[in-house]
Amino acid sequence: MSAVVFQQPEQDRTEARTEPRIELTGQVAGQEQLLTPAALAFLADLHRRFEPARQARLAARRERQAFFDAGGLPDFRADTAAIRAGDWRVAKLPAALLDRRVEITGPVEPKMVINALNSGANCFMADFEDSTAPTWANLLTGQRALKKAVAGTLDWMAPDGSKHYTLRPFDQQAVLMVRPRGWHLDEKHLRVDGAPISASLFDAGLFAFHNSDVLAAKERGPHFYLPKLQSMEEAALWNEVLGHVEQVLGRAPGQLRVTVLIETLPAAFEMDEILHALRGRVVGLNCGRWDYVFSYIKTFRAHRDKVLPERGQVTMTQPFLRAYSELLIQTCHRRGAHAMGGMAAQIPISGDDAGNDLAMAKVRADKLREVTAGHDGTWVAHPALIPLAREIFDERMPTPHQQHVLREDVHVTRDDLVKPPLGTITRAGFEGNVEVCVRYLAAWLDGNGCVPIHWLMEDAATAEIARTQLWQWLHADGLHLADGTEVDFALLERALIGLPSKLADRLQLPGASRLNEAIGMLDRMTHADTLEEFLTLPAYARLD
Template identity: 85%
Template sequence: MSAVIAQRQDLSSQPGPDGGIEVLARLPGQEQLLTPAALAFLADLHRRFEPARQARLAARRERQARFDAGELPDFRADTAPLRNGAWRVAPLPAALLDRRVEITGPVDPKMVINALNSGAKVFMADFEDSTSPTWNNLLTGQRALKKAVAGTLDWMAPDGAKHYTLKPFEQQAVLMVRPRGWHLDEKHLRVDGAPISASLFDLGVFAFHNAVALAAKDRGPYFYLPKLQSMEEAQLWNEVIDRVEQALGLSPGQIKVTVLIETLPAVFEMDEILHALRTRIAGLNCGRWDYVFSYIKTFRAHRDKVLPERGQVTMLQPFLRAYSELLIQTCHKRGAHAMGGMAAQIPISGDEAANEAALAKVRADKLREVTAGHDGTWVAHPALIPLAMRIFDERMPGPHQQHVSRDDVLVIRDDLIKPSLGTITRAGFEGNVEVCVRYLAAWLDGNGCVPIHWLMEDAATAEIARTQLWQWLHSPGLHLDDGTPVDYALLERALIGLPSKLAERMKLPGGDRLGEAIAMLDQLTHADTLEEFLTLPAYQRID
């Protein structure tokens, strides 16, 4: 421990070249998290890696411009020898051998306690798609996770009716943390006049305070890495984590990661991503909702790649099945876990038939995953854990099924980019409008995980709704299945009708930002260019 303290002190003594560190927001007690040593640690990461991050973001823009001009994503010719090689990733730690059911959610104290106590094998504490990144949310989340690692986290219901505490450590889910993606800044912390990467802030603060304690318990630290698009972005993460380990006195390879394959470009570089992180990667995950969002965004200018309404774009569609099966084959060839996707359903109270229908969808989805060869799956609600666990227990008696090689899978480029067939119904169009507006209103109000029509919506599902609306409205000649033209008049009618339709919900959190959300969606859908991420302009509107 003395070596770690010495290294932290050494970091804190390093002067900034052009100014220094500015914290642009203030909350009571934040100095306990953002100590001088922690800030120096973050500044070191920023100064070392910000130029490379900007280069990677520029490469994303350049590649998207090529896609807009007609180029199609494909497997890379320059890395073919790597894909054909016989290498494997480093062995998995004991704590990550069995991940059959994972639960995900935001980082507020109540959620952290319930998720760690839930009976799931892993809890992914999410600073990304299910957290609105207000300064208060971020610091509250980091404080909660620090206390959880120390075993001291508790939470009292506001009415005092219930006191939440953690189960003993050995009964808790394994903690993993998902920082925000490379594309996001953390505006509240500036280093030498520039905002720090949100990725570096989230991972850096958590690692600084918890990495040594977790390593002592053989629990990592472990992270989920989101929204990667290339092997170079994975390599950047590897270099960042190498530096984190060095600065905090951890053994090389102590930090383990799982990468979400949730962008279309990344599915063509799964071998390469595994290789770039081969000393520390534990698996890849089918981030299905963000993947559909990325498909729409990648092909925003391709009129032959327009998808039908969201409800028809299921994992049974050929292009999504190909993505899932190729991920399994690739991971198992390399000795990594192939994690399945999210079940977003939440229990439906008061309607037994509807609830059973929803659970039947979850049952079928999890059965598909375990039969295909996935080593685990995600759920959004604790009530789904027993169902998912039972299905994986019955079909996967061992801790994983990396022995399922899926040599029968032969996926070519066209399998991964062929759009699904289907229609756009009036209910589907209006549902996209409602989901996007309601989620955005809640997000602006500080809530990043919102139950809507018995589905747990997060930024990924809201992004599907938004990008579908933009693409449909910018694809001349589209009609609803009843013959109605898909045009701005249809959008205007849906937007005008929302306030009265949601009158009761205006009284709920986020209701006072409904008008702002409607105006934002109207502006975003009218824009000539599709906004890369909904959260980029929305972030400027939160504290």
């Protein structure tokens, strides 16, 4: 469709710019109620102020990756040693976020928002990133749902009229937290002066614009989860953005609070620095385990001595992941911040009591590991897991958090964080990666960003592990499956060719009509000489 162009009023222009424009290239019913002239002007201001800095940070990422590709290793920074050694703490935590023992996350569609807020979890992370396919309709539906949820008016009726979902009273709801998309992503449907706006600024900015007054009055933030950071400079950029938002919207400094996901390998070496950059508003760090594994593979894509075994063997008990988790706990508690645990991807298995018992045993072991290590809370992907997670944390953590657990026994070195675990690649592991990646990508292209596959909740992060492992295995010389079969492109081709018939009896799969498209995309990305930075970058061009 043709773009809708908004000319800014003359008084809003600066002499340095000519014909500033705001263009909307997407259209869904009712979007003018969200994208008002005032909201668009607010977003355009964010773009003009911070886009150059964002591009500089992305360029720094590319330079850093080139260093890794040339054989370099990440390490603790010499120029920030004083920050790590200093005696400082983050700002006092808000009352609403003192107890975060169980958090649930999911996409921003209305039914999910209602169920998550009503779930009994302490917090709900409404996710515009890994579990939402960013179609224009999905994004605006999500923003509208969150706005109504904040106002207390959100409801949802099943299409057949059989069920009507409404929100519980405010004091019985989970605390709302919003995860915008990462710095690397654009929002192509909104262009300012001819360039797409940052997806991060669009998601966080639009939510804050519409909801900061109500949330501040309720002492509920706004609260954000910040994804995919790789450095303290990227954290500092967020701090500058949110400080500007507070100033423009009339909020007190530090009103907008954040939790940062440590889900990239470079960020694991800058946890102190990231907390310091955000110290006036940060509440904690989170072990974003799945994206962290993905980042490890991507960081070491050119290092043949750091090839990971199949995904199922890369658990949090592996030494390099345990070191990352324990360092995060130690760092957060030293600074007065929460150390949040990671996601349990399992979902209940209906019709298979034995299988369900095994899945729940894995969840129990994982949550017991987290609370025993000193984490202050954990994530689940399904409401049915909340009672189990809460039971474990209630038993082992009678206080609202465990910041008194300083973990002074932890001594993590660079080598602890980068040494790969031992393991194997089975035929089932290889073919499972192919299936997960294709099925998830097909669903994502069809507008669904969160997909249950084999009783695990797969999102962009877990699909990225599958994709990057396949690339890593196929581009490393001399790898063999556990049965002795060579890992080569013929093995991939056989798996791809056989997948449609393997799934033929599952015509109701999410994205079933786009399976062939997904197979073609995975084939091209896996054959490419250079690993694609993110699965969602080429896929985004095919949305809408």
